[in-house]
Amino acid sequence: MTAVLPVVDDALGARLAARMELVEERLQAAVANEDALVDETSRHLLAAGGKRLRPYLTLLTAELGDGARDEVLTAATVVELTHLASLYHDDVMDSASVRRGTTAAHQVWGNSVAILTGDLLFARASGLVSHLGPEAVLLQSRTFERLCLGQLHETVGPRAGDEPVAHYLQVLSDKTASLLATSARFGALFAGAPAAVVDAVAGFGEKAGVAFQLADDVLDVVSDGSQSGKTPGTDLREHVPTMPVLLLRELVASPAATDEDRALLALLDGDLDDDGVLAEAVAALRAHPVVERTRAQALAWAQDAVDELRELPVGPVRDALEAFAQALADRAA
Numbered sequence: 001m002t003a004v005l006p007v008v009d010d011a012l013g014a015r016l017a018a019r020m021e022l023v024e025e026r027l028q029a030a031v032a033n034e035d036a037l038v039d040e041t042s043r044h045l046l047a048a049g050g051k052r053l054r055p056y057l058t059l060l061t062a063e064l065g066d067g068a069r070d071e072v073l074t075a076a077t078v079v080e081l082t083h084l085a086s087l088y089h090d091d092v093m094d095s096a097s098v099r100r101g102t103t104a105a106h107q108v109w110g111n112s113v114a115i116l117t118g119d120l121l122f123a124r125a126s127g128l129v130s131h132l133g134p135e136a137v138l139l140q141s142r143t144f145e146r147l148c149l150g151q152l153h154e155t156v157g158p159r160a161g162d163e164p165v166a167h168y169l170q171v172l173s174d175k176t177a178s179l180l181a182t183s184a185r186f187g188a189l190f191a192g193a194p195a196a197v198v199d200a201v202a203g204f205g206e207k208a209g210v211a212f213q214l215a216d217d218v219l220d221v222v223s224d225g226s227q228s229g230k231t232p233g234t235d236l237r238e239h240v241p242t243m244p245v246l247l248l249r250e251l252v253a254s255p256a257a258t259d260e261d262r263a264l265l266a267l268l269d270g271d272l273d274d275d276g277v278l279a280e281a282v283a284a285l286r287a288h289p290v291v292e293r294t295r296a297q298a299l300a301w302a303q304d305a306v307d308e309l310r311e312l313p314v315g316p317v318r319d320a321l322e323a324f325a326q327a328l329a330d331r332a333a
Contacts, residue, residue: 005056006323009316016059019073023055026077030124031084041109041117045084048102054079054179058187061201063317065191074128075186078140081125083179086147088118093155132190143182150175157241164246169210177209196311201321203308208325211301215332217242218295221286233282237272243297247290264288298332 007013031042055076062072091104092111098104106114122144129140150171158167184205188198220235221244235242245268251257252265264284272278285291302325312318 005053005060005320006327007060007316007320008323009319012063012316012320015063015067016056019059019067019076020052020056022073023052023059023076023080026073027080030077030081030128031121033120037109037113038117038120041105041113042120044102044105044108044117045087045099048099052080054083054183057180057183057205060317060320061184061187061193062191064188064197064201064312065193067187067191069191071132071190072187074132075136075190076183078125078129078132078136079179079183079186081121081128082140082144082147085118085121085125086151086179088114088121090151093151135189136186139182139185143178146174146178150178154241164241165243165250168241168243168246172210172213173206176213177206180209180212181205200308200311204305204321204325207301207305207308208328211298211305211325211328211332214243214294214298214301215328217244218291218298218332221282221291233272233278236268236281236285237278239269239272243294244285244288244290247293248285248288251290261288295332299329302326302329302332 007016027046028043031039031046033039033042058076058079059067059072062069087099088105091099092106092114104114105117109117126137126140129136150173153167154171154175158164181202182205185198185202188201217235220232220242223232236245245265248261248265248268252261264281267277267281267284270277272281305325305328306322309318309321312321
């Protein structure tokens with residue numbers, strides 16, 4: 001399996017690849033069901049592939065202790081099952097038609113079946129994590145709560161009195177960064193790493209997760225689609241809040257706004273179904289300073305993630321985590 005984190009140490013890379021194969025086997029077993037329909041729906045997104053970033057991160061941080069422990073493999077399986085389950089729900093809520101290059105589950109079997117399949121995978125993840133002890137169960141429950149809160153707050157939007165940019169950053173922290181933080185924490189924790197190291201990699205995962213999503217916001221505007229895997233302006237067309245638009249909205253509400261700022265926001269808030277209009281909107285936003293401000297935020301969060309690693313020993317694991325943060329920065333650049 002291709003590494004999703006930049007690992008330059010050959011011996012480390014070989015160990016992680018071998019263990020990822022074991023995790024893949026466990027994932028296949030975890031989604032299996034005697035009921036033919038449930039078995040098919042549960043395997044749908046797993047079979048579509050994916051980067052497996054979260055279990056890989058678990059296996060990598062486990063190298064800071066005894067990475068060969070069986071509990072580490074279980075933890076890696078749990079975080080990917082949790083991620084998979086959340087995708088079934090997200091696609092229903094976002095009315096997404098495609099996931100991982102294949103038709104979204106709700107488009108094949110309907111919303112109810114997709115939601116229940118996600119619930120079933122959450123249940124399977126809960127069953128597995130119970131074998132890791134009370135601390136793991138508590139961590140999993142808190143992560144699940146944050147995933148739900150992130151989706152809820154994204155759906156409802158900021159309330160009266162909320163600062164939209166701060167609200168958005170909290171959504172990113174809960175909806176994306178929380179599971180990356182838990183993935184990193186699980187690996188070090190169940191490998192028996194020191195408590196300071198466990199906390200450090202969790203902090204890294206949290207901040208890297210926010211950097212990842214902010215980089216995505218930049219790519220939605222500046223990419224040709226090859227990096228982000230989606231058509232440029234997809235979020236704009238669907239009026240999904242992203243940092244550049246939120247910063248523009250904040251600017252327009254201030255005395256510093258120009259007529260050009262107001263005209264651009266009106267364009268973005270309008271009907272973007274026409275490809276030509278969307279292309280005009282993407283080009284105008286791409287040239288606006290709010291994109292550079294979003295890029296600067298992504299770089300800052302990536303650097304903050306690296307700063308969390310000061311407690312880690314110098315070596316290939318720390319090098320790989322720092323290189324991952326640099327890759328996020330490069331992605332935004």
